Amino acid sequence: MLAKILPNSSEFVQKCPILSQSDGRSLIAKPLFLSIINYLRKRYYPGGGRIGHAKVGSTVTVFDRAYDDTVRVLDEDGEVVGDLPDLDEGSLVEMYRHMRLARHFDGRAVSLQRQGRMGTYPPLSGQEGAQIGSAYALDADDWMVPSYREHGAALVHGLPLKQTLLYWMGHEDGNNAPPDVNVFPVAVPIASQVPHATGAAWASKLRGEDDAFICYFGDGATSEGDFHEGVNFAGVFDTPTVFFCNNNQWAISVPRERQTRSATLAQKAEAYGIDGVQVDGMDPLAVYSVTEAALEKARDPEADRPRPTLIEAVQYRFGAHTTADDPTVYREDDEVERWKDKDPIDRLEAYLRDEGILDDERVAEIESSIEAQVADAIDAAESMARPEPRELFEHAYAELPPELERQYEAFAALRDERGDAAFLEE
Amino acid sequence: MTETQNLTLVQAVRDGLHTELREDDDVVVMGQDVGKNGGVFRATEGLFDEFGGDRVIDTPLAESGIVGTAVGMAAMGMRPVPEIQFSGFMYPGFDQIVSHMARFRTRSRGRFTLPMTLRAPYGGGIRAPEHHSESKEAFYAHEAGLKVVTPSTPREAKGLLAASIRDPDPVIFLEPKLIYRAFREEVPEEPYTVPIGEAATRREGDDVAVFTYGAMTRPTLEAAETLGEEGIECEVVDLRTVSPLDREAIVAAFEKTGRAVVVHEAPKTGGLAGEITAILQEEALLYQEAPIGRVTGFDVPYPLYALEDYYLPSAARIEEGILEAVEF
Numbered sequence: 189m190l191a192k193i194l195p196n197s198s199e200f201v202q203k204c205p206i207l208s209q210s211d212g213r214s215l216i217a218k219p220l221f222l223s224i225i226n227y228l229r230k231r232y233y234p235g236g237g238r239i240g241h242a243k244v245g246s247t248v249t250v251f252d253r254a255y256d257d258t259v260r261v262l263d264e265d266g267e268v269v270g271d272l273p274d275l276d277e278g279s280l281v282e283m284y285r286h287m288r289l290a291r292h293f294d295g296r297a298v299s300l301q302r303q304g305r306m307g308t309y310p311p312l313s314g315q316e317g318a319q320i321g322s323a324y325a326l327d328a329d330d331w332m333v334p335s336y337r338e339h340g341a342a343l344v345h346g347l348p349l350k351q352t353l354l355y356w357m358g359h360e361d362g363n364n365a366p367p368d369v370n371v372f373p374v375a376v377p378i379a380s381q382v383p384h385a386t387g388a389a390w391a392s393k394l395r396g397e398d399d400a401f402i403c404y405f406g407d408g409a410t411s412e413g414d415f416h417e418g419v420n421f422a423g424v425f426d427t428p429t430v431f432f433c434n435n436n437q438w439a440i441s442v443p444r445e446r447q448t449r450s451a452t453l454a455q456k457a458e459a460y461g462i463d464g465v466q467v468d469g470m471d472p473l474a475v476y477s478v479t480e481a482a483l484e485k486a487r488d489p490e491a492d493r494p495r496p497t498l499i500e501a502v503q504y505r506f507g508a509h510t511t512a513d514d515p516t517v518y519r520e521d522d523e524v525e526r527w528k529d530k531d532p533i534d535r536l537e538a539y540l541r542d543e544g545i546l547d548d549e550r551v552a553e554i555e556s557s558i559e560a561q562v563a564d565a566i567d568a569a570e571s572m573a574r575p576e577p578r579e580l581f582e583h584a585y586a587e588l589p590p591e592l593e594r595q596y597e598a599f600a601a602l603r604d605e606r607g608d609a610a611f612l613e614e
Numbered sequence: 615m616t617e618t619q620n621l622t623l624v625q626a627v628r629d630g631l632h633t634e635l636r637e638d639d640d641v642v643v644m645g646q647d648v649g650k651n652g653g654v655f656r657a658t659e660g661l662f663d664e665f666g667g668d669r670v671i672d673t674p675l676a677e678s679g680i681v682g683t684a685v686g687m688a689a690m691g692m693r694p695v696p697e698i699q700f701s702g703f704m705y706p707g708f709d710q711i712v713s714h715m716a717r718f719r720t721r722s723r724g725r726f727t728l729p730m731t732l733r734a735p736y737g738g739g740i741r742a743p744e745h746h747s748e749s750k751e752a753f754y755a756h757e758a759g760l761k762v763v764t765p766s767t768p769r770e771a772k773g774l775l776a777a778s779i780r781d782p783d784p785v786i787f788l789e790p791k792l793i794y795r796a797f798r799e800e801v802p803e804e805p806y807t808v809p810i811g812e813a814a815t816r817r818e819g820d821d822v823a824v825f826t827y828g829a830m831t832r833p834t835l836e837a838a839e840t841l842g843e844e845g846i847e848c849e850v851v852d853l854r855t856v857s858p859l860d861r862e863a864i865v866a867a868f869e870k871t872g873r874a875v876v877v878h879e880a881p882k883t884g885g886l887a888g889e890i891t892a893i894l895q896e897e898a899l900l901y902q903e904a905p906i907g908r909v910t911g912f913d914v915p916y917p918l919y920a921l922e923d924y925y926l927p928s929a930a931r932i933e934e935g936i937l938e939a940v941e942f
Contacts, residue, residue: 333686364723372689373722377713383679384714387686387694394642394668394692413706417679424674583720584759586727586782589811589858 250481251463251497255455258466258502261473264530266538273477277545281554283324283472284540287316287533289558290340293349294507296562297339297356301511305570309356310337314470314506317532318434319404320344321475322501325483326402331370331392333385333403335378337434341404347371349562353569360583361575370399378439379409382418382431389427389486400486402430402479408439410456411447422496423460428486430479431498434469436505437527441518457498469503470530473539504530577603621801624794626768627657627733630775631695633805635665638693641779644671645680645697645733654699655735655794677707681732685714688730693779701736701788702745708753715784716759731778735791736764737829737879738911738926741919748916749828749880754786755857755889761785761810762857766831768799770854773808781810790829811855813863819847822940823867825890826877827853830927834877837932846940856886864890865897872903873939879926882910904942909935 250259261270275283294313300306312319315337323344326332332345339352346369355362355374363373372388375381385403392399409415410433422429433453437444450456457464463485467478482497489495504527508515515524540546581588581596588596603611621629634641643658643665649672652659662670673680677698684694698704704711711732718726738747754762763778763785765771771789778785816831817838826834831852838848849867853859868874874894876887887908894906909927917925 360721360723363721364725367725373718373726375714377709380682380709380713383682383710384686384689386679387683387688388690389686390683391687391690391692394687414678414682414709417674417676418682420674420676421679421683579723583724585719585761591858591861 250478251465251485251493253465255452255458255464255466255500258468259474259478260468260471261477262471262535262539264470264535266535266540266542268539270474271477273473273480275473275476279324280536280540280545281550283320283476284533284536284546285554285558286320286324286340286344287472287536288554289561290316290320290343291533292558293339293343293352293562293565296566297353298507298511300353300566301356306353306357308510308512310510311505311507312337312340314504314527314531315434315436316340317472317535318432318469318475318501318503321472321532322402322404322432322479322499324472325476325480327400327483327487328368329370329399330483331372331385331388331399331401333372333381333388333401334374335381335405335409336374336376337406338404342371345369345371349565350568353565354572357569357572359572359575360579361572379405379412379414379418381405382409382412382414383421384418385429385431386418386422386425386427389422389429390425393425393427398428398487400428400430400483402432402483404432404434406439407433407435407437407444407447407453408442409433410453419456419460419462419496419498423462423494426489426495428489429496430482430486431496432479433498433500434503435500436469436503438505438509438515438519440509440513441515443519452500454498454500460496460498462494462496462498464498464500466500466502469501470527470532470535472532472536475501503532617803618800619803620798621768621772622795622798623765623768623771623789624655624657624791626772626799626801627775627789628653628659628661629801629803630772630779631658631661632664633772634693634695634776634779635661635669637805638779640692641695642669642671642687642692643695643697644673644684646673646675646699648672648697653697655791657697657733657735657789677703677705678710681707681710681715684730684732685710685718685728688728688784689718689726691729693729693731695731695733695779698732698734700742700746701734701750702748704732704734704750711754711760711786712757716757719783720759727782728784729780729782731775731781731785731787733775733787733789735794736788737790737792738916738922739792739829741922744918747919747922749878749911751786751788751828751856751878752880752885754788755859755886759784760857761855762788763810763855764788764790764828765854766790766793766828766852768797769801770808770814772801773806774810774854776805777807777810780807785810788828792829793832796832808854811858811860813860814852814854815849815863815867816852817848817850819849819871821847821871822873822875822936823849823851823864823871824875824877824932824936825851825853825864825867825887827856827886828879830877830879833927833929834932836929837936840929840933841936846936848936853886859886859889859893861893861897864893868894868898869901872901873906873942875907875909875932875935875939877909877927877932877935879911881913882908883913885910904939907935907939
């Protein structure tokens, strides 16, 4: 019955004069009132989650809102509609610059693939708000456990673009990040990295360290068993893990609705006893705020709060799943265009221009600097020689077993005799 | 004078875990029922009380979660020793084993290594329910990046387990549960290792080389003794590690005898016996005097226990296989 009265919590809060003032800020009595509403709502409408508001740091936090009450800071036109995060102008411009850099890199990478200069590549355009916004919230000591599309996030966390290019150009060396870059290798099997993030965070906790871990995966991953097992372990062992779901609406050709009947992906947190929150993934400032709060809670847990958080960042993949995919087969252009109106880069740029932080001159400077940066990275990656066949064997084990040594030597002798041309397809 | 204890194989496994937990703070034991319960086979008995729940960890019932979180721990430099309660239940964790345990070092060009040891009781003969008796070591031996160890005596079980836990690479440690309590042996109390990748000669003989491992070592030795009374002398080689195989020891025993039989309880097709046969014809063809025999489980799904004695290689089947090789 109550579910009929409260079908949508955010709408309810907005329409209820006791809960909301004209400027959208809550009244002082709201937390108490909300706890009553939440109790009633959970009692009668368990699928719907809780009602709350997004004031990070207060006793009622971003984690207390209903799962479908999407956190927003900037609307599609860059107008401020929520609490701005505490970021100075320099950080905001850097965030913008990284988003532009990721977009430009993405375009160049797709083009390299088309020209036969790179293998299959998974584009990220449209997802810069979620990737850069979330990665900006990480401390340098925090760890990132990516899937295979998080080039933008990894870049922010210190992974050189050259590494990403190398990986997609077929070099494992792309995963051999500099030692001070806390980024895990790319994980291709869907959701299989989720237990790794839990285990790595668990190790940190067992050793008494206070690092936080962020794990990226997509909407399709939430259907996998490893998502369940990894998040469940995190709940049970209260590990400092932030599970960041890039819900980009499509798992190759299968829409979000085919993955689960759940109204939101954020609400899956409820089953694991951890916090879940939905954020506008095309809104980098909202993503930053939510991720920052989740990481802080992971590092420095509150007494009655679980350390892990599931964040659902609602967003859209503008391009194909990979360069081997043709999305026109399974989705309409209209849908793509509707989502492009929410472009995270345009949104942040509009806000920064309104604030007088960016102007045409500054934007032009940024454009030329990122073009040079990507061009340099491509030059560096393309100048990498093909690895020697020894590399095939070298890293399978810490010490090469005798049989592998023999296999290598036999191959090396034949290569000496016949030359590389006998083996390489050009 | 080294102090010893008279232990069964499963007690030696427990003692090995105890020693390594004591020696290295990065070692954690994790799995279903390994904590308070001490393991369904008692392989972790008392460890929870001594080392606490952060070192001897009862996990949710989730094999992929157990292996996958251990991968994450190991990537951060810990030395997790996850247990899968029976090897027949490793398959939900198979993707984590082959896609990640085996590949992390290669994938990251050595930046990340996984010093983890996945333990599981394996093999038949204990009148267990369905899915509790399989021998699937060939799956893991086929996967580059893994090492696969199969002890057959209490003393070596402890030493091989210690070597596995200290190894920089991921190890699948398959414990022959048929002989968990079959006999006792003096096991040193102090820490020690038995090297991975080295076979052991259990019995010397000039007529035929018999290669085996795990629980099949006992019926193979029994058959060898019986045949010895008839004047047929078997060289019995216990592989101890099925990946990487000790090719030198295998070839040396064959060159000595010119005849060979391989015994394992896993099914014949795609099993280790085929691999060993191939090694011998690659390396020692000119020594060969008879077809290489394979005495193995049949190519059928492992049966419920009313039929398992027929399925498992018995001393009688092993004797017959050896006689065929010797009398050719």
